[in-house]
Amino acid sequence: MSNFVFVLDTNKQLLNPILPGQARRLLNMQQAAVYRRYPFTIILKYAVTTPVEPHQLKIDPGSKITGLAIVQGEKVIWGAELTHRGQQIKNDLESRRAIRHRTPCKTFFGFQTGDMVRAVIPTGKFAGTHVGRLTVRESGVFEMKTPMGKVSPVRYKYCKSIHRNDG
Structure with a gap:
């Protein structure tokens, strides 16, 4: 899965994602600035009127981890995993309970x-x-x-x- 950089124009309208090399070139030429670090997004210093291809958000719900992906056609633009805290909270409560019940009577x-x-x-x-x-x-x-x-x-x-x- 290759990385893509999200792009906004001056009016904060979403444009098609670009490759990191192109984004680096735009940043070095002072034609864009970093808008957000995660997910890495740049904002152009000029307006663009090119049509935007449609994107889809795909969600794969799981019992412990949920997968998230932004897809453009057959290309995966961005992917992430969301780890659920339900099991962590349950384990923390069980460990605290064990400590409470473990205190010996002197x-x-x-x-x-x-x-x-x-x-x-x-x-x-x-x-x-x-x-x-x-x-x-x-x-x-x-x-x-x-x-x-x-x-x-x-x-x-x-x-x-x-x-x-x-x-």
Whole structure:
């Protein structure tokens, strides 16, 4: 398939497409200017009254790629492929969903963040029985949020699970 350059006259009327060598010659002789880069189109600096041969737009719809062509008689003047984004959007959504579902629950000493526990603390500033939700740490020293406020530090050995965090 050879390339053709689209041509417009001064009044922006479509003319017959020409070969790239002819277009380059017109540009070098300052008889034309670049009108558009894609599809490459030049505009002449003078009016032309030559008859224009009819063009047809041919479309080949496909499930993943649609083919486009501008045909003049049996000559293909311009061709392009249009890639559909439907599959790309679907793949992007699936990959995001996989990432969301892949986040592991960090469990330390049998507890995870959000578990409802009863902690019986024997000594210290927060001595007594507390019921609330945990924020776990790898060290085994947790934080607990209760209706009365935050209780910290709470060791894992003082905690008894009331309700697991289902996520």
